[in-house]
Amino acid sequence: MTDLKLDRRRFLQGSGGLLLGTLLFGSGPIALLAPSRTWALEMSTLDSDTGSRLLLVIRRIFPHDTMEDAVYAFSVKALDERASQDPSVAALLKQGIADLDQRAGGEWAKLPEDKQVDILKDVQTGDFFSLVRGVSVNTLYSNELAYNHFGYEGASFPKGGYLMRGFNDLKWLPNPPLDASPNPFA
Amino acid sequence: MTNYTFDDDSVVVIIGSGAGGGTLANELCQKGVSVVLLEAGARQSTATFINDEWPSFSQLSWGDTRTTSGSWRVAKDFPNLPAWICKTVGGTTTHWAGASLRFQEHEFRALQTYGEVKGANLLDWPVTLAEMEPYYARAEDKMGVTRTNNVPGLPGNNNFKVMYNGAKKIGYTECSTGHMAINSKPRADRASCQQLGFCFQGCKMGAKWSTLYTEIPAAELTGKLDLRPGSQVIRIEHDDKGRVNAVVYADSAGVMQRQKARVVAVAGNSIETPRLLLNSSSAMFPQGLGNGAGMVGKHYMRHTTGSVFAEFKEPVHFYRGTIMAGIISDEIHHKPDRGFVGGYEMETVSLGPSFMAAFFNPGAWGREFTSVMDQYTHMAGMWIVGEDMPQESNRITLNDGVKDRFGMPVANVHYDDHPNDVAMREHAFVQGEKLYNAVDAVKVHRVPPYPSTHNLGTCRMSAKAQDGVCNGHGQSHEIPNLFISDGSQFTTSAGENPTLTIVTMAIRQAEFIADALKTRAI
Numbered sequence: 001m002t003d004l005k006l007d008r009r010r011f012l013q014g015s016g017g018l019l020l021g022t023l024l025f026g027s028g029p030i031a032l033l034a035p036s037r038t039w040a041l042e043m044s045t046l047d048s049d050t051g052s053r054l055l056l057v058i059r060r061i062f063p064h065d066t067m068e069d070a071v072y073a074f075s076v077k078a079l080d081e082r083a084s085q086d087p088s089v090a091a092l093l094k095q096g097i098a099d100l101d102q103r104a105g106g107e108w109a110k111l112p113e114d115k116q117v118d119i120l121k122d123v124q125t126g127d128f129f130s131l132v133r134g135v136s137v138n139t140l141y142s143n144e145l146a147y148n149h150f151g152y153e154g155a156s157f158p159k160g161g162y163l164m165r166g167f168n169d170l171k172w173l174p175n176p177p178l179d180a181s182p183n184p185f186a
Numbered sequence: 187m188t189n190y191t192f193d194d195d196s197v198v199v200i201i202g203s204g205a206g207g208g209t210l211a212n213e214l215c216q217k218g219v220s221v222v223l224l225e226a227g228a229r230q231s232t233a234t235f236i237n238d239e240w241p242s243f244s245q246l247s248w249g250d251t252r253t254t255s256g257s258w259r260v261a262k263d264f265p266n267l268p269a270w271i272c273k274t275v276g277g278t279t280t281h282w283a284g285a286s287l288r289f290q291e292h293e294f295r296a297l298q299t300y301g302e303v304k305g306a307n308l309l310d311w312p313v314t315l316a317e318m319e320p321y322y323a324r325a326e327d328k329m330g331v332t333r334t335n336n337v338p339g340l341p342g343n344n345n346f347k348v349m350y351n352g353a354k355k356i357g358y359t360e361c362s363t364g365h366m367a368i369n370s371k372p373r374a375d376r377a378s379c380q381q382l383g384f385c386f387q388g389c390k391m392g393a394k395w396s397t398l399y400t401e402i403p404a405a406e407l408t409g410k411l412d413l414r415p416g417s418q419v420i421r422i423e424h425d426d427k428g429r430v431n432a433v434v435y436a437d438s439a440g441v442m443q444r445q446k447a448r449v450v451a452v453a454g455n456s457i458e459t460p461r462l463l464l465n466s467s468s469a470m471f472p473q474g475l476g477n478g479a480g481m482v483g484k485h486y487m488r489h490t491t492g493s494v495f496a497e498f499k500e501p502v503h504f505y506r507g508t509i510m511a512g513i514i515s516d517e518i519h520h521k522p523d524r525g526f527v528g529g530y531e532m533e534t535v536s537l538g539p540s541f542m543a544a545f546f547n548p549g550a551w552g553r554e555f556t557s558v559m560d561q562y563t564h565m566a567g568m569w570i571v572g573e574d575m576p577q578e579s580n581r582i583t584l585n586d587g588v589k590d591r592f593g594m595p596v597a598n599v600h601y602d603d604h605p606n607d608v609a610m611r612e613h614a615f616v617q618g619e620k621l622y623n624a625v626d627a628v629k630v631h632r633v634p635p636y637p638s639t640h641n642l643g644t645c646r647m648s649a650k651a652q653d654g655v656c657n658g659h660g661q662s663h664e665i666p667n668l669f670i671s672d673g674s675q676f677t678t679s680a681g682e683n684p685t686l687t688i689v690t691m692a693i694r695q696a697e698f699i700a701d702a703l704k705t706r707a708i
Binding site: 061062063064117124133137138140141142146147150151152153154155156157158160161162163165166167168169170172173174175176179180181182183184186 | 344361370538544559
């Protein structure tokens with residue numbers, strides 16, 4: 001019963017924020033997949049401000065200029081999930097962001113990119129950076145949107161594999177002889 | 187479904203269902219021997235395998251805590267993930283890439299061939315290639331290895347085309363799509379390879395050999411196999427004559443069970459196998475079972491590995507098709523003028539973006555790293571697998587400070603490269619870079635070793651009891667009805683992917699055990 005009350009109170013307080021964005025690359029691989037150009041991510045623990053600041057930190061750690069914020073949002077979501085499982089994570093994330101601002105002598109997010117990166121280099125051995133980098137490296141590159149961005153074709157079994165879909169379609173080098181690489185349909 | 191009672195002391199209990207344990211189980215069942223097969227993981231199938239790297243990793247891998255020490259980079263980047271091996275029915279045969287290479291004759295006689303190497307404990311195997319050959323032949327037939335038994339070679343993918351052309355340009359002559367336990371055409375009621383590109387995630391075609399859908403169902407058909415998934419073995423017990431007689435394990439509900447046994451065969455891979463023997467210490471065997479010579483856990487080997495990735499102007503799409511699509515064997519020969527003993531194979535490898543990001547240069551960030559990821563579709567890659575030196579100090583020990591959920595100490599994995607390993611890796615990196623540069627790579631990258639997939643040698647075979655843990659049949663020097671049935675038996679690592687040899691030894695060991703049961707020698 002206590003748990004239920006707590007959940008309800010937290011729900012009413014709306015402790016989890018919302019991350020909103022718009023796809024920037026209207027004809028990019030992700031826009032082609034997306035049902036609409038705007039997207040929203042609901043967080044269960046982190047507030048909206050923390051979420052959007054974290055998104056920028058992750059973008060600076062793993063900069064892909066033409067990759068949509070919507071992909072980076074997957075890593076924010078993963079950090080939010082960590083934070084909801086472990087209160088110390090939420091505190092660490094908030095502190096880490098405050099620390100960036102302090103080092104920036106104002107808002108870190110408003111500095112030019114090179115200055116932002118310099119500050120990240122100063123904190124790269126700390127817990128905040130390790131957590132954000134570690135969670136991000138395993139989530140940013142592991143979702144359908146990222147796969148599309150990088151041109152990776154994802155699960156192949158539902159499409160019958162690559163036997164008929166270009167596993168050996170490379171044309172800029174000669175084909176190896178048949179004794180080294182037999183014909184697939186011999 | 188066969189069920190033996192916990193009190194049935196006539197059964198052979200096998201711990202682990204991978205290349206060693208799964209094969210041994212089937213071979214024994216075919217001979218009419220009653221087998222209880224305990225597997226810590228759950229049973230998956232080609233239908234439940236997942237074509238997505240991290241979700242598949244969670245489904246199949248051994249994620250229980252282990253600790254690390256030593257100067258190897260894995261200890262820093264992945265302190266709790268020293269090995270990339272599986273906890274599932276079929277063990278690491280669900281994850282392996284399928285490369286099936288026999289040892290070269292001299293690789294069974296490393297000490298004799300290489301001579302003493304300072305800092306290494308080289309030893310000759312108590313078996314020879316000639317003794318192993320008939321069993322290799324049976325293993326190749328069982329596994330459907332390409333270019334044996336009239337099974338055609340597999341067609342090479344784009345990653346192989348790049349490798350092959352580079353190999354020719356730098357003068358290599360031994361490059362092909364190699365010997366793979368992957369069906370190039372339907373065989374043994376299994377489909378042929380459709381070039382899915384997810385060999386590491388469990389082959390959804392069932393084209394790649396795995397004990398999960400070959401040995402284990404074949405053993406079940408005999409009515410002699412009692413497979414118990416979700417069974418985490420805690421310790422092996424013995425009688426007052428010092429013979430093993432029972433295995434205590436936590437079943438899938440976490441309830442402790444005690445299965446009596448006439449013979450116990452341990453095949454938990456080279457980290458869990460010594461851990462279990464060490465955790466089974468008793469008043470009679472205070473240092474652990476089979477550890478009279480103090481050799482259990484020592485001489486942990488992981489192969490000298492590393493990868494070379496290269497970016498090209500034109501696309502490669504290296505993730506399409508078999509992961510180990512091709513192999514170069516020119517460097518596997520023992521040519522000490524290169525500055526090291528032993529040799530290495532070069533094999534194509536590819537990773538999806540998820541694993542590429544995690545393993546390309548662990549810890550890296552910023553534009554230098556992301557510019558590589560941006561070239562993902564234009565990458566080719568190879569993996570190096572070479573003989574590493576057995577060192578007594580590279581070992582599995584119990585970490586008494588860290589316990590698993592059943593209160594048992596976890597394994598600590600200690601590894602330092604030997605100077606021979608370092609020299610070999612450097613040579614291989616240079617050759618790999620040369621190869622890709624010969625086909626106009628835009629950029630080449632040295633990628634550090636991944637968490638170990640080839641874990642070997644922690645209960646090694648030896649002619650003399652004081653040098654190892656088991657004899658040439660994997661039988662404990664100290665306890666006649668205790669067997670080691672996995673890659674832990676390896677006396678030296680050789681430079682070949684180990685699965686074929688593990689299967690070969692399991693077939694040979696099954697004959698030995700069945701005979702010994704018949705003659706009541708055990």
